[in-house]
Amino acid sequence: MPRLTTRWRAALIAAAAVAVVVTAVALPLFQPWRLFTDKVVDEALPGAVPISTQSSSTTPPTVSEKPSTGPEVSTAPPEVLLTGKLITHEHATEGTVAVLRLADGSRVLRLENLDTSDGPDLKVWLSDAAVVPGRPGWHVFDDGRYRNLGSLKGNHGNQNYAIPSTVKLDDFRSVAIWCDRFNVSFGAAELKAA
Missing domain, CATH: 1.20.5 (Single alpha-helices involved in coiled-coils or other helix-helix interfaces)
Structure with missing residues (x-):
């Protein structure tokens, strides 16, 4: 015994x-604790003139055509080139995407009203893959051509991602919130001409 x-x-x-x-x-x-964490990022629309609302005056703030000091700032709104609506893949995901051309000619991918889960190693990708509703999102966007625009700044809010001048937008037809660690799309949007 x-x-x-x-x-x-x-x-x-x-x-x-x-x-x-x-x-x-x-x-x-x-990183299972990320199921219970959120990060909100609320970046201004690129090219927008910031307005300060901190004042003791009761008069609403105004925006002048030219700032009183410093270099001239363009007040032309960004041109919307492409748009899309995020759909859910592996995690519930909502929001819109837009590819914008700024007054200086640079381009930005803008995520607006993003709402998705937090997760490890999340990236924002331009992809040549089709967006298929109802598909779980495993190994979808890494099979073809893609361009990593950087790490997802937050899983909620409004965010801007620079698109390098060498990227040909005609080569890509979708945007994915991509978990690089597990090769899965949290959500994606098909890009369409504005």
Whole structure:
């Protein structure tokens, strides 16, 4: 009978050691706490003239055509080139996307009213893949051509991502919120001419 107790103890110690190793590897990889975290980013529309509303005056703020000091600032609104509406893939995702051309000729991808889950290693991608509603999003957008515009700044709000001048927009037809760690789309939008 003492042998059985010794074997039982050894099995428990081995199981505990395996559980510690699995936990030590799984927690940083999966980051399950991100299911309960949110990051809100609310960036201004590129090219918009900022308005300060902090004042003791009861008169509403005004925007002048030219600032009183400093270099001349263009007040021309950005040109909308492409638009799309985000749909859900692996995680519930909502919001809109727009590709904007600014007065200086640069281009920006704008996410507006984004609402998705937080997750590890989330990126914003331009992709040549079609957006298929109802598909889970696994291994969809990394099979063809894509361009990583950077890490997702937050899982809620309004955000801007610079599009390099070398990117040909005709080569891409969608935007994906992509989890690079697990090769899955949280949500995506088909880009259409504005």
